[in-house]
Amino acid sequence: MKTVKTIKEVRQQVREWKREGLSIGLVPTMGCLHEGHKSLIDTAVKENDRVIVSVFVNPIQFGPNEDFKTYPRDIEHDKKLCESSGASMIFNPEPSEMYFENRSTNVEVEGLTEGLCGAKRPGHFRGVCTVVSKLFNIVTPDRAYFGEKDAQQLAVVKRMVRDLNFDVQVVGCPIIREEDGLAKSSRNTYLSKEERQASLVLNKSLKKAKKLLEDGEKDALLVKRVIEQEINKQPLARIDYIEIADSESLRPVKKADESLLIAIAVFIGKTRLIDNFTFRTGEK
Ligand code: AMP
Numbered sequence: 001m002k003t004v005k006t007i008k009e010v011r012q013q014v015r016e017w018k019r020e021g022l023s024i025g026l027v028p029t030m031g032c033l034h035e036g037h038k039s040l041i042d043t044a045v046k047e048n049d050r051v052i053v054s055v056f057v058n059p060i061q062f063g064p065n066e067d068f069k070t071y072p073r074d075i076e077h078d079k080k081l082c083e084s085s086g087a088s089m090i091f092n093p094e095p096s097e098m099y100f101e102n103r104s105t106n107v108e109v110e111g112l113t114e115g116l117c118g119a120k121r122p123g124h125f126r127g128v129c130t131v132v133s134k135l136f137n138i139v140t141p142d143r144a145y146f147g148e149k150d151a152q153q154l155a156v157v158k159r160m161v162r163d164l165n166f167d168v169q170v171v172g173c174p175i176i177r178e179e180d181g182l183a184k185s186s187r188n189t190y191l192s193k194e195e196r197q198a199s200l201v202l203n204k205s206l207k208k209a210k211k212l213l214e215d216g217e218k219d220a221l222l223v224k225r226v227i228e229q230e231i232n233k234q235p236l237a238r239i240d241y242i243e244i245a246d247s248e249s250l251r252p253v254k255k256a257d258e259s260l261l262i263a264i265a266v267f268i269g270k271t272r273l274i275d276n277f278t279f280r281t282g283e284k
Contacts, residue, residue, distance in 0.1 A: 001083045003075070003090040007138050010052065010091050014139060022049035026141035026168075028132060031055035031092075032072040032186035033081045036176040040145040043173055045086040052139050053082050054091040056098065061127030072189050091139070098134060107133045109156045109163070112250050116152045116243050116263055117274065128153055129160050136166050144168050149175045149183050151261055151276045155250060175275075177203070183275050190271040198236035199268045202275040205230035209262055213279050220244040220256045231266055240265035240272060247278050257281055 004010055017024060025048030027040045033055075044051045055078050062068035075092060082090050107129040112118075118125050136144065146154045158170045176184050181203035182196075191199055205227040212223050227242050245252050247259040256279075263276035 001079070001087060001089065003079055003092055005091075005093055006097060007093070010089070010138055013089060014052075017050050018140075023142045024048055024139065025051045026135060026139045026144045027051065027053045027087075028135050028144065028146070029053060029055055030057045030071065030186065031078050032074050032189070033078045034176075034184045034186065036147055036149060036184040038081060038085055039176050040147060040173050041082065041085040041087055043171065044143065044145045047171070048141075048143060050088040051086070052089045052091055052141070053078075053087045054093075054135055054139075056091070056093055056131070058098075058127060058131045059095050060099070060130060061124050063121055063123065066121070067187075067190075072186050091135075098131070106130045107160065107164075109160050112152070112156050112159055115245065115250055115252065116241065117265060118152065120240055120265060125153070125156050129156065132157055133160070133164070133166075136161075136168055141168055143171050145171050145173055147175065148172050148276070148278075149185070149274070151263055151278070152250060155247075181207075183273075185273065187271055187273065191268060195236055195268045195271065198234050199271075199273055201231050201234040201237050201268075202264060202266055202273055206262060206264065206275055206277055210277055210279065213256055213260070213262075214283070218256045220253050220260075223256060223262070227262075227264060231264070236268055238267040240267060 025044035027044050029037050041053060057071050059068055106126050108126050109129055113125040146157055154172050161168060161170050180200055182199050208230055209223050209227050217223055224242050224244055231237050231239055242264050243252055245261045247261040260279045261276060265272060265274045
């Protein structure tokens with residue numbers, strides 16, 4: 001398995017593979033890979049002849065007060081995980097390889113990015129859509145793999161691909177969790193022992209909400225309030241948002257009908273964690 005740092009090297013390899021008629025899967029990541037990323041890579045390896053994993057902490061999707069500088073990086077660990085999972089290449093560019101100093105083009109998806117993380121992290125999805133567009137143009141994959149853990153990101157990327165006619169199939173993959181229910185995340189490495197324990201409140205509050213919905217509760221505000229009360233019991237937790245939205249439009253709903261995305265973002269100490277589930281009426 002090769003690790004390459006330049007766009008030119010990726011393009012050369014992709015050209016060769018395409019000449020041989022091989023299909024290509026892309027897994028975009030920010031590295032510090034864990035079982036969640038591995039599940040995306042495993043699926044990509046099953047569905048494609050060759051898999052490229054991009055490892056790039058994308059500066060333009062971080063806000064000025066966010067953790068770009070401290071975001072965990074461990075490329076040697078990432079290489080081992082990719083190699084043992086059967087990936088063919090890691091693309092690990094420097095920011096200067098991806099962005100010209102006088103860059104002046106961004107990709108913006110409107111509407112879907114207004115709520116949830118989009119409201120709390122201005123410019124975040126512009127950064128995500130811009131880098132994902134660039135990766136699609138560099139790799140020209142047949143399929144690209146994204147986790148449902150970042151549910152809004154998945155919806156936004158799907159919309160961008162549709163609207164801009166990218167010739168790629170976007171594949172969503174289920175959330176991988178620790179045994180105790182915490183969604184796996186590179187940011188979990190920030191948590192102290194006490195905070196790690198406190199972080200269980202995310203999954204716990206969502207489970208309560210799911211039970212209510214399964215039992216037929218239709219009042220979305222009531223479900224929200226139950227999540228809020230559960231999280232507020234945990235002194236180390238501070239709610240960033242709780243949202244119950246239509247899973248297609250991502251607009252908040254008052255009545256819990258049809259297909260819903262229940263998504264939360266919670267600070268545990270200084271670490272911002274997200275979690276979600278989708279729910280369809282009549283589902284158990
Ligand atoms: P990141 O490196 O955090 O930008 O994540 C790269 C990709 O892996 C994104 O599509 C994420 O949604 C996905 N991902 C991260 N954590 C998980 C998880 N616990 N389960 C499933 N997918 C995940």
